Amino acid sequence: MTDLSLESTVATIAAELPGAAELFRRYGISFCCGGKMLLSEAALKAGIAPSALLTELETLKRSASRDAPEETADLIAHLLHRYHQTHRAELAWLIPLAQKVERVHGGHPSAPVGLSQALEALRDELESHMMKEELVLFPMMQRGDGATISYPIAQMRREHDDEVEHLRTIEHVTHGLILPDGACGSWTALYTGLRKLTEDLVTHMHLENAVLFPRFEAGLQTI
Structure with missing residues (x-):
């Protein structure tokens, strides 16, 4: 950073x-x-x-990067298993839970109105982003491609910026992920899950932006 x-x-x-x-x-x-x-x-x-x-x-x-593997191939595998698979699994249950909380508590002044829509937008963009990494960028890195790798890395950085905007929307519509007094179990579980998802996503982007991508931008393609 x-x-x-x-x-x-x-x-x-x-x-x-x-x-x-x-x-x-x-x-x-x-x-x-x-x-x-x-x-x-x-x-x-x-x-x-x-x-x-x-x-x-x-x-x-x-x-920030202490728990990530050092070797590039191991770091890529870590990103795939720890973050790509986890984001998909968590969004799959967070979105319907957000829909439920909005439906049941929509009249409450602290209700996270618009949250499910924000999560769906994040899911769609994140899925597209991760597929590009899985099918294009990461295989290029593993092959040691050089001259042509700068464009997909630049594109991934731009898409990270888009994902940050979704995180800000989530923070806004949830009022800073602050639960109201007497929040039900579903609302509590939703915000607990959102804290983990958003923190994971920031860590995921940090590992790519600050650790993985610079190795190839600087020509240090150590697999």
Whole structure:
């Protein structure tokens, strides 16, 4: 990800750094509607010393890629099994659960109106994105293709930006994934699942943008 600083926006940090979104939620810092706010401003508004918040984020950055395999072939396999398969499985039950919560609690002021639609849009774009990686980009990497690989990598980076917009929509319609008092079991399970899905997706994109893709952009095709 881009270098962390107090001049970074909270939206950029939440989209690129695994764990940052949950940290911001804990401090009541909005990164969807108020996402253009600088980290320094957001910290002061939340009553936190900017340097202390930056230190917490730097700790997250140091551990962001710690659990991923080092070798490129192993990293690709990790992305396929840990993230591609998991996203598909989780969206398959989160979407109908979101539909149920919207249908039953649509009149509640905290209802996540529009959530199922946002998840369907994310599913459709993510499925297309992952298929391109599985059928085109990852095989090119495993073959060691060089000159022609820059275009699909650039396309995947652009599609990651689109996925970030879906994450911001989800954050917005769920009011920061904050459950109302007395939320039922279905609503609670939905938001628990969404926290994992959104965090997984940020980690997935981080591993590709910051770890895997630069190896090929720099010509370091170590399989």
